[in-house]
Amino acid sequence: MPAYIIVNTRVSDPTRIQEYRDLAQQSVHQYGGRYLVRGGPMLMLEGEYHPExxxxxxxxxxxxxxxxxxSEAYQKAKAARDGIAQFDMIAVEGLDVPL
Structure with a gap:
């Protein structure tokens, strides 16, 4: 069954975060993951949640x-963002629905 990671990121050093992004992307692809959303414009519809x-x-x-x-690959990426970014990260199981 598919599963999703949802992350709210707060970056204090936009220049240094690139190393994390490169390492994280490599690790995600290594484990068969794919990015569905990477930043971009947001439209607040309801509630008080205001992710960055x-x-x-x-x-x-x-x-x-x-x-x-x-994995060692992601732990290396995670170490690269120490002190320059804070993440709220959750994983949730998706629905297995036929197309």
Whole structure:
């Protein structure tokens, strides 16, 4: 069943975050994930949630997300953003619906 990661990012050093982005992208692709949303304009429809920059990724399953998140490749990326970005990150299982 597909699973998704939803991330709200707050970056304090836009120049240094590029190393994280490069490493994270490589690790996501290595584990079969793909980016569905990477920032971009947002339209607030309801509520009080005001994310700065949203990223949405898709993986084959929650288990694959666990593997990716614990991987050496992603841990290296995560270390590259220490002190320059804060993330709120959740993973959620999607629906397995026929097209």
């Amino acid at each position: 920059r949203l990223v949405v990724l898709e993986f084959d399953s929650l288990e694959r997300i666990r593997e990716w998140y614990a």
